[in-house]
Amino acid sequence: MDLFSSEENKQIINLELPDADIQYVDRFIDPYRAKLYSNTFLDKVSWQQDTIKLFGKTFNQPRLTALYGSEGKSYSYSGITMKPTPFTPELIEIKKRIEKFTSLQFNAVLLNLYRDGNDSNGWHSDDEKELGDNPVIASVSLGAGRQFQLKHKIVKHLRHKLELENGSLLLMKGTTQKYWKHQIPKTEKITSPRINLTFRYIY
Ligand SMILES: O=C(O)CCC(=O)C(=O)O
């Protein structure tokens, strides 16, 4: 029995949202293997506590982060400039799997560690200029499931939410970042960690 091949069980859902191109792939990585990856990354990644400046005050980000990628690429957002660490074998494995599935290339991955439901990621778009026009964000979830919320920037009543489960892949493409914001809200229900890997292409 091959615990690691469950290609047949994959389910691809196309979120039919206006001005967006978003697919959710359930069991992109089978749940057993996803938990193994989650434990490896919890252990081996050098997680950083970044700060964020708002109205002249400095706050700790409500999660830990790390940036891995091709050498020489740096990435800035919210006033933070991150220098990537070279990809680990596990990250290369996952990157290759995504590249095969999407027929697209990625050269960096931003890792987020949500230690428990008290950690979060506020409303934002991944629209930094290094990502180019219409960036593709390939987002893998490992560990605890968390809710992902989307809201349209112009048509205020347009909102959507979905659960990002262990082993899932969320693909955001086209004009998604231009017209929509997303967030991972805090929740009292979750007491275990979740790791998110957002693969990107940095120009
Ligand atoms: O944790 C997630 O699923 C979202 C992460 C995210 O939006 C980001 O890193 O830009």
Ligand SMILES: [Fe+2]
């Ligand atoms: Fe994001």
